[in-house]
Structures are given as structure tokens and as C-alpha cells.
Amino acid sequence: MERYDQLYRLYDEFDTDTLRAHQAFVDLFPPLDSRVALTYWEDASDELAALSGEIRDAFPGTGETYAAVAAHATRDQAFTGLDLATKYGRPVNALVLDVDETLRSAGTTDNEIPRETLHLLTEFHEAGVPIVVCTGQTLENVKGFLSQGLGNAVVNSGEVSVVYESGTGVFTPGHGPETKRLLYEDLDEEVRSVFERLRQRVLTDAPEAVARGCHLQGNEFNVTLKPNFETGSADAGEVVDEALVYLLDLLGVAVADYLDGVNGAESTADDRESDDGGIVGAGAGEWTRAFYAARDPEIRAVLDERGEAPDDVAVPDAVSSFLDRVDVAYYEADAAEVVSRELNKPVGVDAAFEVLGIDDPFALVLGDSKSDLRVMEWIDEEGAGIAAAPEHASSVVLDHVRSTDGLVFPAGDAGDVLRTVYALNRLVTVE
Known part of the structure; x- marks a missing residue:
């Protein structure tokens, strides 16, 4: 004591x-x-x-x-840090940080990372703790605000890595041929082909409300529709919900086209039955709606609210097997996107650790969404760190964080948990 x-x-x-x-x-x-x-x-x-x-x-x-x-650290932050030091007996040796609604919050910080948070990150960097930014954003967006906020010297120090587009690529300046790793190039032709079909058709086939109300984020691989309205607004919520339903249907058609071998004319986004009894048919969109509604309560809720949830739909085995490799993500009033299940944030973070030379990680993971939860669960299963989330995070994220170490911080105040971990890293050295 x-x-x-x-x-x-x-x-x-x-x-x-x-x-x-x-x-x-x-x-x-x-x-x-x-x-x-x-x-x-x-x-x-x-x-x-x-x-x-x-x-x-x-x-x-x-x-x-x-x-x-x-x-x-405040009194509470210091004692929480000491509790963590006593529980784990080791310092945090890597920071894994989501950006939107985690490091910065549109509602309280004008969508900028607070100066206090940026300064604390530079202190961790100076103490030799690598920083892994793990986000669904494009690489160019992340590079811009990191250089502006942390400075080029920190970003190019060899101790900062960016996992972008939720794990499709990893960018770690200062590591020669390992600086940029395009993880999506390791996917097989089947998945890459379907994503290419989606990208080619996602705007040209879109209904007018989606085509006018959304834009395609400039990703290298993922297919992400973002609203042309303020994130979180009622207009953004409406168009993102419509974009979600559209993406589900378009994915169904793209997968069915691929599984049919594209031997004849491709299907259009309009439902039709194939002449040869193949996969393409009136059920393509209903299959994807049924498949993802069964897996994601938020998607189910959107479909129910719009009266577009399928009833008693049997998804063909070939379609189901393929969709097991593809994820549809929904972020209320923010984005709807299609991503590969084989490329996710844990895969990207693991690749970043490899490039950074972190062989025995004990990371602090900050995040607010279900994609961040996967990283949190991964490090928890491996005994490789602790997790923290803002108080407005997804309910499943908050459930996980509260069931582990209870590190929930106010919106826009990631500095709160960073100060706690600062105390942890200092106090764990005291005998």
C-alpha cells in the first residue's frame, strides 16, 4: 500500500x-x-x-x-493510473487512436483535436511511446491533420503509423520499403473484383436522392458514401439511411453477378430473374438485406423503420459464403460503407506493430465505433492492452470498456484518459 x-x-x-x-x-x-x-x-x-x-x-x-x-494528472486520474499500474504491472508502450468522435468531437471542439491532446501526444512520443492512428479516413486526410497538429518531425520520426480506411493500408513514414503496406493487395481476386464492380457503379446507378445527397469518399479500396450535409444532422441521417439500403442492394447484385461468372450480360440494379436459373435474380437485394439485418441490429432498425426489411428470405449458400467475407458498416448520419471482413482495424494495427517493431505490445486503444471494438477485443484477448472510449460511443463499445477498466471519458476530452495513462506509466516504475 x-x-x-x-x-x-x-x-x-x-x-x-x-x-x-x-x-x-x-x-x-x-x-x-x-x-x-x-x-x-x-x-x-x-x-x-x-x-x-x-x-x-x-x-x-x-x-x-x-x-x-x-x-x-488530477487526483482521480492519478489514482486510476495507480490502480492500472497495480493491476497490470507494466506501462503502456503504444497508443492506438481513432480520430473522429474520439480524439476530436464535432460537437465540442469544432472538429479539431484540442491543443492539450496534441501536446500530450507529443509528450508520449518524446517518452518513446509509438503512436498508431487507426481510422476509417483516407490516408491523405490523416497525413494532413497529423502534420499540422503534431509537426512533420514527429510524423516522420519512424515512431508514428497510420492505419487508414479501417485497415486496408498502413503508412509508417521512415521505414523504407515498409513505409506503405497495401494490405488489400493480399486479398484474392474474388473479393477485389466485387469491390471494383461496386466502385464503378455506386454513383452511376444511385437513386437521385443518394447521388445528390452523398459523395464517394476517395478511398483506395473501401466503398464509402458520405453525406453532403453536416454530420449528425437530420438531413445527413435521412440520406445515409437511404444510402445504406442502396448499398445493400447494389452489393447483392454485384455478388450475384460475380457468382454467375458474368457469362452473359450483367444485371442492372433493377431486380430481374436470370434466364439460366443462375444466382442473379429478383432476390439479390433481399438476400443482402436479410444477411446483414440478421448480423447488425442497427441495420435491422434502419430497414424496419423504412419498411424495407425482408421477410422469411432464404439466402443461397453460395451468396452467404461470399458475404461472410464482406462487411456493410452503418454510422448513423455519418456514413454507409462496404469493407472487407479480412481487412479490419485489428489486422491493420497488427501490421503497424510489426513495422514499428513492437513485439510485446501493451497498448492503450481509444475508439468509439464497432470497428474500434474489434481492436479492443483483440488486445483484451491477447492481454495486450487496455481500452477507453468517449461517453457517446456505441453502446457495445461502452459495454466492453465498462466491463474491463471503466475508462470512459467526456466527449472531446481524450486528454482525460491520456493523463491517466501518463500517471500509469510513471507510477508503475515506483517500487
Whole structure:
């Protein structure tokens, strides 16, 4: 109990609130081209040094650690970090971070990653903890905001990796021929052929409301329809729901076409029966609706609400076997997309760890969606880390996080859990 006793003493006997305020001022508001600003910054630096010195003197041998913890973590964050240090007995050696609605939240941060969060990430980087950004976004989007937020020196340090498009590719600057790994090239011709068919037809065959209300995200492989309205708005919700139904039907046709061998004329998006008794038929769209509604309650709810859920549909074995390899993802008022089940975030993160040389990972995984849940479950099964989620995350994500370590943080405040892990990494070194 000595570490707990020392932590109680730290937060009971010292003005840790003032210490933390000075640390934040020094970190986030460096001196500007102003004598007044420089004076304020120097005064804060001096008071920070003095308060830290008092703590170092009061805790012989461990004072540097306790001063650093007090300067970064609140009382609750520090004790949670110590609980984790006691439970796992090892530091976090990698950060796996979703971006949208995790590092940044459109509702509270103007869709920007807060400066505090970015600074904490640079501190982890300076401490030698690799950063893996794991997102459904395109590589170009991620490269842009990472360079702007963390700086080119950090991004190109060889310790930052990007798992993009939910695991279709991995980009790790500074690793020569391993810098960019196109994981989708490892898929067989069957799956790649169907995705190519989807991409070619997804806009040209779309109903007018979807064609006008959505755009095709510039992915390298996945087929993702995004709304031309503000994410989360009623208009975005309506068009994404319609896009979901359309994608389900188009996927059914594309799969049926492929399984029929494309020996004759291809089917159109309109339902029709094949002359030769092959797979293509009036049921193509109903098969995919039935298949994914049975697997995903959110998709089932959209179909039910629109009165388009299939009843008593038997999916042919050949179609079912193929769809086992393809996933349809639905993000309310945000996106509808088709992805490969063989390419997901865990596959991408594993590839990123390999490039980064992380042989024995113990990662912090931050995320809010079902695709992030797969990473969380993977690291939990492997005993390879801990998971955290914002309070507005998908219910299944929150259920998992609360059933493990309970690391739920306020929307737009990923810094809360990063400070907890900062405390964990410091306190785990104290005997």
C-alpha cells in the first residue's frame, strides 16, 4: 500500500491544482513576441519549478516521479493510473487512436483535436511511446491533420503509423520499403473484383436522392458514401439511411453477378430473374438485406423503420459464403460503407506493430465505433492492452470498456484518459 499512501500524501499536502495550472500554462502558452506575455510565462515557469522542487524534496528517490504525476494528472486520474499500474504491472508502450468522435468531437471542439491532446501526444512520443492512428479516413486526410497538429518531425520520426480506411493500408513514414503496406493487395481476386464492380457503379446507378445527397469518399479500396450535409444532422441521417439500403442492394447484385461468372450480360440494379436459373435474380437485394439485418441490429432498425426489411428470405449458400467475407458498416448520419471482413482495424494495427517493431505490445486503444471494438477485443484477448472510449460511443463499445477498466471519458476530452495513462506509466516504475 506504500504507493497509495504516498499518492494520498501528495494530493493532500501539496497544492497540486496550482502546480497543474502552471504546467498547462507553460506547455500550451509559450512566450509570444511580447514582454508582458514573456513575463507571465517566466513567472509561471519559476513557480512550477518551485512547487515541483518541494515535492521532489519531500519524496526522496521518487520525488521526480511524483512531481511529474502531480503536474499532469488530477487526483482521480492519478489514482486510476495507480490502480492500472497495480493491476497490470507494466506501462503502456503504444497508443492506438481513432480520430473522429474520439480524439476530436464535432460537437465540442469544432472538429479539431484540442491543443492539450496534441501536446500530450507529443509528450508520449518524446517518452518513446509509438503512436498508431487507426481510422476509417483516407490516408491523405490523416497525413494532413497529423502534420499540422503534431509537426512533420514527429510524423516522420519512424515512431508514428497510420492505419487508414479501417485497415486496408498502413503508412509508417521512415521505414523504407515498409513505409506503405497495401494490405488489400493480399486479398484474392474474388473479393477485389466485387469491390471494383461496386466502385464503378455506386454513383452511376444511385437513386437521385443518394447521388445528390452523398459523395464517394476517395478511398483506395473501401466503398464509402458520405453525406453532403453536416454530420449528425437530420438531413445527413435521412440520406445515409437511404444510402445504406442502396448499398445493400447494389452489393447483392454485384455478388450475384460475380457468382454467375458474368457469362452473359450483367444485371442492372433493377431486380430481374436470370434466364439460366443462375444466382442473379429478383432476390439479390433481399438476400443482402436479410444477411446483414440478421448480423447488425442497427441495420435491422434502419430497414424496419423504412419498411424495407425482408421477410422469411432464404439466402443461397453460395451468396452467404461470399458475404461472410464482406462487411456493410452503418454510422448513423455519418456514413454507409462496404469493407472487407479480412481487412479490419485489428489486422491493420497488427501490421503497424510489426513495422514499428513492437513485439510485446501493451497498448492503450481509444475508439468509439464497432470497428474500434474489434481492436479492443483483440488486445483484451491477447492481454495486450487496455481500452477507453468517449461517453457517446456505441453502446457495445461502452459495454466492453465498462466491463474491463471503466475508462470512459467526456466527449472531446481524450486528454482525460491520456493523463491517466501518463500517471500509469510513471507510477508503475515506483517500487
